[in-house]
Amino acid sequence: MGVSPAYTVRVAEDPADREACFAVRKEVFVAEQGVAEDIEYDAYDAVAVHVLAVREDGVPLGTGRLLHGEAAVAKTGGDPAVGSLGRLAVSRAARGLGVGAALVRAIEDAARARGLTAVDLHAQTHALGFYERLGYEAYGPEFPDAGIPHRAMRRAL
Numbered sequence: 516m517g518v519s520p521a522y523t524v525r526v527a528e529d530p531a532d533r534e535a536c537f538a539v540r541k542e543v544f545v546a547e548q549g550v551a552e553d554i555e556y557d558a559y560d561a562v563a564v565h566v567l568a569v570r571e572d573g574v575p576l577g578t579g580r581l582l583h584g585e586a587a588v589a590k591t592g593g594d595p596a597v598g599s600l601g602r603l604a605v606s607r608a609a610r611g612l613g614v615g616a617a618l619v620r621a622i623e624d625a626a627r628a629r630g631l632t633a634v635d636l637h638a639q640t641h642a643l644g645f646y647e648r649l650g651y652e653a654y655g656p657e658f659p660d661a662g663i664p665h666r667a668m669r670r671a672l
Contacts, residue, residue, distance in 0.1 A: 522576055522614065524621045527565035535575035536565045543604035550661045559601075562586045564629075566621040568605070568614045576609035578602065579618045581625050581634075591635045597669070598626040600636040619649050623672060633671045640664040 527533050537556065544550040563580035570576055582590065582599040591597035600622050605614045626634050637660060638646050643653055651668040658665055 522568050522570045522609075522612070522617075524566060524568045524614075524617045526621070526625060527567045527578070532567050533560075533565055535569070536567050536578035536580075539575050539578045539606055540602055540604050542606055544602075544661075547607070548661075548663065550663075554661060559586050563601075564622075564625045566618055566625065568609070568618055570609075575606070576612075577605035577614040577618050579604070579622050581622045583626065583629050583631060587635075590637070594633075596630070596632040598622075598629070598631040598634045600626075600634050603636075615645065616649060619646075623670070627672050631672065633669055635667060635669045637665045638668050640666055643668070 527536050540555060541552070544555050545552050559582055560580070563582050563586065565578060565580045567575060568577040579600060580602045582601065584595060587597065587599040588595060590599040600619065603615060603618060605618070623634055636646065636651065640657060643666060646668050649670070651670045653666045653668050655667045
Protein backbone atom coordinates (compact mmCIF):
# COMPACT_ATOMS: atom_id res chain seq x y z
CA MET A 516 0.00 0.00 0.00
CA GLY A 517 2.63 2.57 1.02
CA VAL A 518 -0.03 4.99 2.25
CA SER A 519 1.11 7.22 5.12
CA PRO A 520 -1.15 7.19 8.13
CA ALA A 521 -3.29 10.30 8.41
CA TYR A 522 -2.51 12.79 11.15
CA THR A 523 -3.99 15.92 12.62
CA VAL A 524 -2.31 19.00 14.03
CA ARG A 525 -3.90 20.81 16.96
CA VAL A 526 -3.11 23.16 19.80
CA ALA A 527 -2.14 21.09 22.83
CA GLU A 528 -4.90 21.93 25.31
CA ASP A 529 -4.65 19.39 28.11
CA PRO A 530 -1.89 17.82 30.22
CA ALA A 531 -1.87 14.62 28.13
CA ASP A 532 -1.25 16.64 24.95
CA ARG A 533 1.55 18.58 26.61
CA GLU A 534 3.15 15.34 27.83
CA ALA A 535 2.99 14.04 24.24
CA CYS A 536 4.75 17.24 23.07
CA PHE A 537 7.47 16.78 25.68
CA ALA A 538 7.89 13.10 24.74
CA VAL A 539 8.58 14.01 21.09
CA ARG A 540 11.04 16.72 22.16
CA LYS A 541 12.82 14.24 24.42
CA GLU A 542 13.09 11.71 21.58
CA VAL A 543 14.42 14.24 19.06
CA PHE A 544 16.45 16.75 21.03
CA VAL A 545 17.66 14.78 24.04
CA ALA A 546 18.01 11.23 22.68
CA GLU A 547 18.89 11.96 19.01
CA GLN A 548 20.73 15.28 19.20
CA GLY A 549 22.25 15.02 22.67
CA VAL A 550 20.75 18.21 24.10
CA ALA A 551 20.92 18.16 27.90
CA GLU A 552 17.47 17.48 29.36
CA ASP A 553 17.85 20.28 31.91
CA ILE A 554 18.07 22.89 29.12
CA GLU A 555 15.49 21.31 26.79
CA TYR A 556 12.59 22.17 29.13
CA ASP A 557 12.33 25.72 30.43
CA ALA A 558 10.08 28.24 32.12
CA TYR A 559 8.69 29.26 28.71
CA ASP A 560 6.93 25.89 28.41
CA ALA A 561 4.37 27.09 30.98
CA VAL A 562 3.33 30.12 28.89
CA ALA A 563 3.90 28.89 25.33
CA VAL A 564 1.23 27.79 22.88
CA HIS A 565 2.18 24.19 22.07
CA VAL A 566 1.06 22.45 18.88
CA LEU A 567 0.95 18.70 18.45
CA ALA A 568 0.76 16.43 15.40
CA VAL A 569 -0.94 13.13 16.20
CA ARG A 570 -1.44 10.07 14.01
CA GLU A 571 -4.98 8.65 13.66
CA ASP A 572 -4.14 5.97 16.22
CA GLY A 573 -3.03 8.55 18.79
CA VAL A 574 0.75 8.26 18.34
CA PRO A 575 2.38 11.71 18.66
CA LEU A 576 4.44 12.59 15.57
CA GLY A 577 5.65 16.12 16.14
CA THR A 578 5.45 19.30 18.14
CA GLY A 579 6.44 22.93 18.26
CA ARG A 580 5.72 25.98 20.38
CA LEU A 581 4.94 29.65 19.99
CA LEU A 582 6.10 32.26 22.46
CA HIS A 583 4.29 35.60 22.34
CA GLY A 584 4.13 38.79 24.35
CA GLU A 585 6.65 39.18 27.15
CA ALA A 586 7.94 35.63 26.70
CA ALA A 587 8.97 36.32 23.09
CA VAL A 588 10.48 39.80 23.41
CA ALA A 589 13.98 38.66 24.37
CA LYS A 590 14.09 36.27 21.40
CA THR A 591 12.66 38.62 18.75
CA GLY A 592 14.64 41.82 19.21
CA GLY A 593 12.09 43.44 21.49
CA ASP A 594 9.16 43.71 19.07
CA PRO A 595 5.95 42.65 20.86
CA ALA A 596 4.21 42.05 17.49
CA VAL A 597 6.65 39.23 16.65
CA GLY A 598 6.19 35.70 17.96
CA SER A 599 8.94 33.16 18.49
CA LEU A 600 8.60 29.67 17.00
CA GLY A 601 10.69 27.08 18.77
CA ARG A 602 11.19 23.48 19.84
CA LEU A 603 9.96 22.20 16.46
CA ALA A 604 10.52 18.45 16.47
CA VAL A 605 9.27 15.59 14.30
CA SER A 606 9.82 11.99 15.32
CA ARG A 607 12.19 10.05 13.06
CA ALA A 608 9.37 7.75 11.90
CA ALA A 609 7.26 10.72 10.71
CA ARG A 610 9.91 12.66 8.77
CA GLY A 611 9.12 13.27 5.14
CA LEU A 612 5.34 13.19 5.65
CA GLY A 613 4.83 16.96 5.77
CA VAL A 614 4.42 17.01 9.55
CA GLY A 615 7.04 19.73 10.11
CA ALA A 616 5.47 22.09 7.58
CA ALA A 617 1.99 21.45 9.02
CA LEU A 618 3.30 22.28 12.51
CA VAL A 619 4.90 25.53 11.30
CA ARG A 620 1.64 26.57 9.62
CA ALA A 621 -0.33 25.76 12.81
CA ILE A 622 2.08 27.90 14.84
CA GLU A 623 1.68 30.74 12.31
CA ASP A 624 -2.12 30.42 12.62
CA ALA A 625 -1.80 30.66 16.41
CA ALA A 626 0.39 33.76 15.97
CA ARG A 627 -2.16 35.39 13.64
CA ALA A 628 -4.94 34.59 16.10
CA ARG A 629 -2.99 36.57 18.73
CA GLY A 630 -2.55 39.57 16.43
CA LEU A 631 1.14 39.01 15.71
CA THR A 632 2.59 40.34 12.44
CA ALA A 633 5.65 38.07 12.08
CA VAL A 634 7.26 34.93 13.47
CA ASP A 635 10.96 34.58 14.33
CA LEU A 636 12.80 31.34 14.92
CA HIS A 637 16.30 30.07 15.57
CA ALA A 638 16.92 27.34 12.99
CA GLN A 639 19.56 24.66 13.20
CA THR A 640 21.69 25.43 10.14
CA HIS A 641 20.92 22.06 8.53
CA ALA A 642 17.21 23.07 8.56
CA LEU A 643 17.61 26.47 6.85
CA GLY A 644 16.33 25.14 3.52
CA PHE A 645 13.22 23.69 5.16
CA TYR A 646 12.29 27.05 6.68
CA GLU A 647 13.24 28.98 3.50
CA ARG A 648 10.76 26.83 1.55
CA LEU A 649 8.10 27.94 4.08
CA GLY A 650 8.88 31.62 3.47
CA TYR A 651 11.38 32.36 6.27
CA GLU A 652 14.46 34.50 5.64
CA ALA A 653 17.71 34.12 7.58
CA TYR A 654 19.32 37.18 9.16
CA GLY A 655 22.33 37.84 11.35
CA PRO A 656 25.35 35.61 11.97
CA GLU A 657 25.44 31.92 12.80
CA PHE A 658 25.49 31.22 16.55
CA PRO A 659 25.65 28.12 18.78
CA ASP A 660 22.66 26.96 20.84
CA ALA A 661 23.06 23.80 22.94
CA GLY A 662 26.30 23.26 20.99
CA ILE A 663 24.44 23.18 17.63
CA PRO A 664 24.94 25.92 14.96
CA HIS A 665 21.83 28.08 14.41
CA ARG A 666 20.69 31.14 12.43
CA ALA A 667 17.86 33.53 13.21
CA MET A 668 15.03 33.61 10.65
CA ARG A 669 11.81 35.60 10.26
CA ARG A 670 8.60 35.43 8.22
CA ALA A 671 6.06 38.22 8.00
CA LEU A 672 2.48 36.96 8.39
